[in-house]
Amino acid sequence: MFDLYGYLENTSQRIEALFQEILPDDGSRIVKAMRHSMLSGGKRIRPGLCIAASEAVGGKADDVFQAACAIEMIHTYSLIHDDLPAMDDDELRRGRPTCHIAFDEATAILAGDALLTLAFETLSAIGCAGSKYAHKEIAAVIRMIAGAAGFKGMIGGQMKDIASEGVILEPADLQEMHAMKTGALIEAAVFSGSVLGGGTIEQTQALTNYARRIGLAFQIADDLLNVEGDPALLGKAVGTDEKRRKSTYPGVMGMEKAKHFAENMVEQALENLETFDERAEPLRAIATFIIERKH
């Protein structure tokens, strides 16, 4: 039985070690704020997926740690900005004060900006002197990640999310919103791992199909946890979606149907991995974990 918790714990430690190396505490307020949010735990699902995708195609984890860390920076910046008073106005994240609470609003805006920028600096550094990669692959990875993070992906999804508060969405619109808001970056994480791990076009295609499905399952599971999760385990409040009148999968299709939908997505994701050998075990375990997790 594959030890996913050990695998994610190991990933998490290495991501944090690399981040410490990239961004040591220099005493400045901006760096303290960036480190506050980046080093506050979290499941590190995106870097885990990036590394696991690289391993699935026969690459080495070492080859993609920079990219995995950059993707986690982008995820973290998006959380800092989403938590701002002008957006979700959240004071707690992963059981700790959000960035604008621990520092202030201006610092939180700039710390988010700085993490996003540092992500691209980190990605481009992979493609500079001494790299084992073809620079063309790096350009493709940066392009995919920037596209996934931008107005057609994550940011566009957040806009739709804000606009849809108090509106009952159709299931298809809800799915599109989440595909943009969380799915695109998850796909980009897996794409990057596959490309930098030396995957073929067919392998990269199968893995991004896998990613699309688990991204969707991940969001449904998040919605379910917001209804029936344990705030102590989650490290954040529950019932907030209902309070904000946000459309959710349990809301638009009912709890049972939403659970079934998530399970179905995970099954299909596992089918996308059928042609892969045992090196895809971490990816399989992540897919299963998504619907079984309690936090």
Next chain:
Amino acid sequence: MFDLYGYLENTSQRIEALFQEILPDDGSRIVKAMRHSMLSGGKRIRPGLCIAASEAVGGKADDVFQAACAIEMIHTYSLIHDDLPAMDDDELRRGRPTCHIAFDEATAILAGDALLTLAFETLSAIGCAGSKYAHKEIAAVIRMIAGAAGFKGMIGGQMKDIASEGVILEPADLQEMHAMKTGALIEAAVFSGSVLGGGTIEQTQALTNYARRIGLAFQIADDLLNVEGDPALLGKAVGTDEKRRKSTYPGVMGMEKAKHFAENMVEQALENLETFDERAEPLRAIATFIIERKH
């Protein structure tokens, strides 16, 4: 006599045409907000410098328009975020409502994020299929621009700027703050133009020295205009630095000494161009323009 106004006007039109192509109005609120800020005029000094640097080393403007446009996106995103209520709280920019006034705060934060992200997508696209560039050069350009825009550059400078309100800075600290806040991106614009235009290491070095000096002169001139400029020509209020108790060059060294300092920087910048032929005329004209401009 070189026609700088015609040159910058031409640059501006081409940057806007390219931006229209990269980001056509799709009816979405996020794209409208990005376009509102990106297509609101401005001198387009940074893209002008990027293109002029490319021409100075014998490159073609066509070769660097994507990079020049990406740099202008980064500049524009920084203005959107600086104008936010949590930062400078400005309602007017280039004679038009700032992004959070024309839209709302959440949209402005996300439009800024999206422009920053789109800049890196645009830069990486240069390095993808069909590119005439060595991908290594693209990676170097992305790295330089991201570094200049990040916590050690523009964002770090904005942090220092906020922290120093109401504090009388030493001239050296004021200079360091501006070198980070505005100088770094100006240097990156010139660096990118030189590298993508095929400049040698020596040429790129001379041009970045030029850029460092005009960046400083540009900031001093901005401070001077904030004291004695014409709000109608500037398209923004004057006297705001004093109202906010910001340290400025005229403030820390007096009007006359500040003017002399700016002139001296421009002279030194022109010396950095001595080994260049007539193709560096645009760069020479920009240097002179900086201290003569009224807006």
